[in-house]
Amino acid sequence: MSSSAPTRPGPLVVVTPPPTPNGRLHIGHVAGPYLRADLYTRLVRHLGEREVHHVSHIDTYQSYVPKKARQLGRDVDEFMAEIRAGIKSDFTSFGIDHDLFIDNEAPEYLRFLDSAVEYLVDRVPVVDAPARFCADCRTPLFEANLRGNCGRCLHDAFQNVCENCCVPQEYTTMVGPVCGTCGSAEHTVSTERAGQSLAIGAEDIARIAALMSPKAAGHRRLESLFRNLAPHSLGLSFATDYGVFPKGIEAALNPWIEIYFGHLYSVLRITGIDTGQEFADIVAEFNALEAPPTVVDFFGVDNSYYYAFLFPYLSDRLGLPGMVPEALQAGYFMLLNDSKVSSSRNNAIWAADLLAEGDLAALRTHLAASCPEYAEKNYTTTHPRSPGVAAPAAPVSGAVQVLLDRLVPLTAPDRFGVDELLNVFDKGRLYSAHLRESAASRPEAVAEADAIDGFLTTLADRLLLG
Numbered sequence: 060m061s062s063s064a065p066t067r068p069g070p071l072v073v074v075t076p077p078p079t080p081n082g083r084l085h086i087g088h089v090a091g092p093y094l095r096a097d098l099y100t101r102l103v104r105h106l107g108e109r110e111v112h113h114v115s116h117i118d119t120y121q122s123y124v125p126k127k128a129r130q131l132g133r134d135v136d137e138f139m140a141e142i143r144a145g146i147k148s149d150f151t152s153f154g155i156d157h158d159l160f161i162d163n164e165a166p167e168y169l170r171f172l173d174s175a176v177e178y179l180v181d182r183v184p185v186v187d188a189p190a191r192f193c194a195d196c197r198t199p200l201f202e203a204n205l206r207g208n209c210g211r212c213l214h215d216a217f218q219n220v221c222e223n224c225c226v227p228q229e230y231t232t233m234v235g236p237v238c239g240t241c242g243s244a245e246h247t248v249s250t251e252r253a254g255q256s257l258a259i260g261a262e263d264i265a266r267i268a269a270l271m272s273p274k275a276a277g278h279r280r281l282e283s284l285f286r287n288l289a290p291h292s293l294g295l296s297f298a299t300d301y302g303v304f305p306k307g308i309e310a311a312l313n314p315w316i317e318i319y320f321g322h323l324y325s326v327l328r329i330t331g332i333d334t335g336q337e338f339a340d341i342v343a344e345f346n347a348l349e350a351p352p353t354v355v356d357f358f359g360v361d362n363s364y365y366y367a368f369l370f371p372y373l374s375d376r377l378g379l380p381g382m383v384p385e386a387l388q389a390g391y392f393m394l395l396n397d398s399k400v401s402s403s404r405n406n407a408i409w410a411a412d413l414l415a416e417g418d419l420a421a422l423r424t425h426l427a428a429s430c431p432e433y434a435e436k437n438y439t440t441t442h443p444r445s446p447g448v449a450a451p452a453a454p455v456s457g458a459v460q461v462l463l464d465r466l467v468p469l470t471a472p473d474r475f476g477v478d479e480l481l482n483v484f485d486k487g488r489l490y491s492a493h494l495r496e497s498a499a500s501r502p503e504a505v506a507e508a509d510a511i512d513g514f515l516t517t518l519a520d521r522l523l524l525g
Contacts, residue, residue, distance in 0.1 A: 067350055068109060068350060068353070069110075069330070069348065069350035069351045069352045069353060070109070070110040070111060070112055070329060070330070070350075070352050070353070071103060071109055071110065071111040071112070071352070071353050071355060071472065072111075072112050072114060072325070072326050072329055072352045072353065072354050072355070073096045073099060073100050073111060073112065073113045073114070073355050073357065074114055074115070074322050074325070074326075074354060074355065074356050074357070074384075075092045075093055075096045075113070075114075075115045075357050075358070076092060076115070076118070076318070076358050076359070076362055076366075077115055077116045077117050077118035077119075077163075077318060077321065078117060078118060078146050079118040079121045079123050079124065080117055080118065080119065080124055080139045080142040080143045080146060081121070081123040081124050081126070081127035081128075081142065082127065082142060082402050083142060083145040083146055083149055083409060083410065083411060084146055084149040084150075084409070084410040084411075085400055085402055085407040085408060085409050085410060086393060086395070086400060086407070086408045086409075086410060086413060086426060086429075086438055087392065087393040087395075087399075087400030087401075087407070088410070089149070089153055089155070089410050089426055090393050090426040090427070090429050090430050090431070090438070091359050091390050091393065091430075091431070092357040092358050092359060092388070092390060093150070093153075093155050093357075094153070094155065094423065094426055094427060094430065094477075095357050095388060095390060095430060095432070095475075095477055096113055096155075096357040096388075097113065097154070097155045097156060097523075098427065098477060098480060098522055098524075099355075099357070099388075099469075099470075099475045100112075100113045100156075101521055101522045101523070102466065102469060102470060102475070102480065102521075102522065103470045104521075105518065105521040105522070106466065106467060106470055108467070108470045109470070112158040112159060112329050113156065113157050113158050113159075114157060114158060114159045114160070114161070114322070114325035114326070114329065115157055115160055115325075116160055116161045116162070116163050116321050116325070117143050117146065117163065118314065118318065119139070119143075119163055119164060119303075120163075120301075120302045120303045120311070120312070120314040120317055121202070121203070121314045122201065122202040122203040122204055122297075122299065122301065122302075122314070123202070123203040124138075124139055124301075125301045126203045126204065126239070126240070129240075135301070145411070147160075148411070149410040149411060152410070152411065152414055152419075153410060153414075153419070153422070153423065153426075154419055154423065154523040158329070159325050159328055159329060161321060161324055161325055161328070163303075163317065163321050163324075167334070167335065168321075168324060168334075169303070169305070170335065171320070171324055171334045171335070171338075172303065172305045172312075172317065172320055173305045173306040173307070174337055174338040174341075175305075175320050175323070175338050176305040176306065176307045176308055176312065176316075176320075177305075177306055177307035177338070178338040178339060178342075178377065179307075179316075179373070179376070179377060180295075180307050180308060182376045182377060182378075183257050183295075183373075183376050184257060184258040184259075184260075185255050185256070185257060185258075185295060186255065186256050186258050186292070187253050187254075187255060187256075188253060188254045188255055188256040188292070188294065188295075189248045189249070189253060189254075190248070190249040190252045190253050190254055190297075190298035190310075191205075191230060191246050191247065191248055191249070192246065192247050192248075192249060193238035193240065193241060193243050193245070193246060193247075194243060194245035194246055194247045195238070195241055195243040195245060196238060196240055196241045196243065198238055198239070198240040198241070199297065199298055199299045200218070200230065200236070200238060200239075200246060201218055201254075201294060201297045201299070202217060202218055202219050202297070202314075203217055203239055204218075204238065204239040204240060205217065205218040205230065205233075205236055205237075205238065205239055206218070206236070206237060206239045207228075207233040207234055207235045207236035207237060208233065208234040208235055209221035209223065209224060209226065209228060209233070209234070210228075210232040210233055210234050211224055211226050211287060212224045213234065216228050216233065217239065218230060218233065218236070219315070220361065220362075220363075220364045220365070222360075222361040224283060224284075224287060225280055225281075225283065225284040225287075225360070225361075225363040225364050226284065226287055226288060226289075226364065227291055227293060227364055229291060229292055232291075249298065252298040252310070253298060253309065253310070254294060254295070254296045254297045254298050254309065254310045255294075255295040255296045255308060255309055255310070256292040256293060256294055256295055257292065257293045257294075257295050258290075258292055259290060259291055259292070259293060259372065260290050261289075261290050263372060264288050264289070264290065264368075266375065267368055267371050267372050267375065268285045268288070270371060270375070270383065271285070271367055271368065271371050271383075271387070272285050274367075274384070274385075274386060274387050274473070275367060275387060278387070278389055280360045280363055280389065280391075281363055281367050281387060281389055284363050284364060284367060284368065285367075285368075288364075288368065293313070293369070294313045295308060295312070295313055295316065296308045296309055296310040296311055296312055296313060297310055297311050297313065298310045298311075299311050302314065303317055315365050315369065316369075316373070318365070319365075319369070319370050319373050322370070322382075323379070323382055326352055326354060326382065327341065327345065329352065330345070330348060330351075330352055332344050332345055342377065342378055342379060345379060345381060346378070346379070346380075346381065348381070351381040352381060353385045353472065354381070354382060354383070354384045354385060355384060355385055355386045355388065355472040356370075356384040356386070356387055356388060357388040357390075358387075358388070358389055358390075359389070359390055359391075359392070360389050360390065360391050360392070361392075362389075363389055366384070366387060366389070367387055367389070370382070370384070371383050371384070385472045385473070386472035386473040386475075388472075388475065390430065390431055390432050391431040391432070391433070391434055391435045391436070392431055392435050393429060393430075393431050393435070393436060393437075393438060394431075394435050394436060394437045394438070395407065395408065395437065395438050396437075397437065399435075400438070408438070418525070419523060420519065420523055420524055420525035421525035422525075423522075423523050423524055423525070424524045424525040425438070425439065425440045426438075427477050427480075427481060427524065428441075428481060430477040430478070432476055432477055432478055433478070456506075456507050456510040456511070457507075458487070458490060458494075458507055458510070458511050459510050459511060459514045462483055462486075462487050462511070462514060462515075465479075465483050466480075466483055466518075480522075484515055484518075484519070484524075487511050487514070487515050488511075488512075488515065490511065491508040491511040491512050491515075492508075494507050494508040494511070495508045
């Protein structure tokens with residue numbers, strides 16, 4: 060009796076949030092999800108364990124884009140085109156590679172979005188939502204245009220999620236909501252224009268929490284999100300003139316729901332599924348894959364609600380279990396001079412400006428050493444550099460095998476950590492130095508040290524580290 064060969068595992072698809080084109084990348088962006096995802100992708104590829112792809116796009120439809128353009132007195136389309144080109148240049152300059160970087164304004168993507176949204180609205184509880192406007196400047200009050208304080212923890216927040224406790228923000232639950240444009244607290248409700256909301260209930264939350272909580276274990280902010288998440292409404296569409304307007308809904312689609320479909324579109328493209336067919340056929344083909352992809356999300360903690368709850372919720376409602384992430388790689392905020400890196404607070408180093416301060420490998424190493432994986436962390440330039448010894452043509456030494464045994468587990472989506480990766484370099488270099496110090500009594504130690512240095516140099520070269 061013959062047995063069939065085991066199915067080769069599907070690809071790892073590493074997903075990072077699309078940058079919002081209201082400003083170019085600063086060091087907090089680069090050292091956050093983007094460098095972490097790039098290092099992970101390079102490590103998996105270097106060790107040859109599995110096919111891996113890094114995907115993303117540009118966050119075209121956020122309300123922060125026209126708001127920033129208005130503040131600068133710029134035409135929105137010209138401003139966005141300039142910043143979008145700058146963001147792509149920043150990625151390239153820092154060696155952050157994407158295997159697929161979709162255009163979410165392309166006609167083929169918009170046709171996919173039409174079909175996807177029509178499919179979605181038949182499978183989620185949709186209710187009409189009042190459209191509120193500033194009584195003084197008539198700005199539509201949602202997202203970047205509405206700010207106040209979180210009704211749970213009092214942290215200052217826009218009407219999307221709280222950066223402190225990660226819970227979603229609603230107009231009715233925010234403390235002291237005011238217009239994000241002029242600051243007025245006088246608001247009106249339109250009887251002519253309206254949006255739509257998703258009514259997310261206790262059963263939805265319990266179901267997604269049961270699915271995702273094990274993947275959030277050990278991350279205090281993600282664990283806190285699931286402890287504190289209560290039934291709530293989330294905007295499906297907003298009464299505004301800026302955004303994307305797919306079929307099947309009124310007004311502009313919530314840009315975070317568009318981001319989910321942008322990620323889905325990328326995963327479908329990676330797996331070779333025809334995105335031009337009807338969405339029901341896409342779902343059927345995706346679920347029939349013999350080697351489905353494994354999705355890994357890298358993101359900042361301020362986006363935890365979307366990646367840990369909303370996107371799995373949408374995947375569940377759409378019947379796409381393969382889009383539920385295998386691992387949640389959520390990072391914290393980088394600090395500069397003990398304060399959060401923030402362009403709006405004039406506490407930032409722009410990625411493009413940083414390039415003038417050193418060679419690329421050294422800069423990536425400094426950013427990696429400053430990566431706020433487990434807590435907020437200050438930017439540092441004191442991390443040591445690699446010894447720069449060429450790799451010898453020799454069998455794997457015992458010490459090199461120890462380093463490999465530490466590296467291979469880091470290719471698992473839930474095991475990767477930049478801190479652990481850098482620790483491999485640090486301990487390997489220290490042991491190599493120890494071997495060279497003992498060379499007088501142990502001549503063979505020099506060959507072992509050469510093997511370690513060569514292995515680490517090759518690894519640093521593949522990861523674009525110094």
